Amino acid sequence: MLELILEMTEKQHDIITRFPPSPTGKLHIGNARTALFNYLFAKHNGGKIILRFEDTDRARSKKEYEENILDALSWLGLDMEFPEIYRQSERTEIYRKHLEHLLEKNAAYISNEKNERGEEGSVIRFRNPNTKITFTDLIRGEITFDTKELGDFVIARSIDNVIYHFAVVVDDFEMGLTHIIRGEDHISNTPRQILIQQAIGAPRPVYAHLPLILAKDRSKLSKRNGAVATTDYREQGYLPQAILNYLALLGWNPGTEQEIFTLSQLIEQFDINKIQKGGAVFDIEKLKWINKEHIKHLPPDTFLAMVEQYIPETIRNEVALQGKLHKLLPVIQEKTEILCDVKQQFDAGEYSYFFDDLPPYTIDKLLWKDEREPIKAAEKLSKVFEILSEISEKNFSEIFIKEKIWDFATNAGRGAVLWPMRYALSQREKSPDPFILSAILGKEGTLARLKKAIGALENHKTV
């Protein structure tokens, strides 16, 4: 018996939050953050979060946007309680019930008037008691409004067609919402919603109004000043966990110096009391850094799966090249900030030396800046060739090669040895170091290139 009572009281205190997008556009990155904070708060407290499509504007709501929002949400890994997805367009009966009740109570009335196009019609207006409303915001403290200035606001176009404010209040009540976490832009909507709440006899949930995400010029983040659709970030090669990580840090921090978080760490450490009051500028540079950090921590296979689409088909599909690609992967992973970089790197031919045969050498480029004698460079490369020849295929690894070459290079002048070696292998002024290159190219490939470079140096006509 006692247990039952305990369970019931506990049930009462179970936290329920919600994410209520209106399907009139793709999932805005700012809304993604609102979803995240609702999610984190609910999960941290063992509560649940409800997804509710606010599609009372029938003209502007589109199925495709609903799909985009769902798509973006599942990409982010924010699994709402999917069995509980609501659409306001499917809840007309419920709203009607409450509307009729208000009409009966004379808390609302039908008003005959012209609409904005000058047509005769009628709407349902709320009978405003003109009181002062004070509510406590979890983030901002007490906020007071005089509702007089609201007038008798419209709550429905007709008995079967309610307006946002009314639908929201009814839904939040019917769905048992305990906490309403939403953008700061809703602060001024709160008093009128509380008025409706009082009229239908609903308890008041706890409010928390999040600071807004701002563009670089501190204006509202919009299409003009950057990508706003969450799925745009996916297309640009951001990791969902990086987006989540960055979004969480925009307006919140755990009070420690940790900056890189997994979703479960965020859930664990989330504390709504540590949310900032002021708006936060969306800084793409920091997002990129966070993305890079998350990429670094990816297992190589996961990374490969993610960037596969950005790697030229010829390399991806040819079995002979796949082994090379696999060895090259860590090099790519280390320098990738966003996934699309990989495509750009391949397009720029940054790795072409690795998969294609090299064109004839330009002697000048093979020479180290302090060692301009082709014949001397040839001698050094010959020595390198000799050393590498003695390494078995099996031992042809970066570490082993470096160990074998290092002393010679140090004695003979590292630049004078390593630069020609590296250039001989890559034909690029910028590349990974020659030991990595050798390991990737394999013994045969490495020796062939060295030999070719030595030949070029020995037979040079012009320097």
Add this chain to the structure above:
RNA sequence: GGCCCUAUCGUCUAAUGGUUAGGACAGCGCCCUCUCACGGCACAAAUCGGGGUUCGACUCCCCGUAGGGUCACCA
């Protein structure tokens, strides 16, 4: 304009009456080094202004100022 919210380095932020105002991103410089990247180490950089309260204010109060939000039969 009315109402409401906000205000620490360029940006995200820490410090909830007592700190040389801390960290991160970006920037700059140096080191590592054959180049690039990685990494390491320095430097530069802030409490919007004015009044209070207090022995003492980034911190509390008031007034300015600035920015933002909102004022629909959109959500």
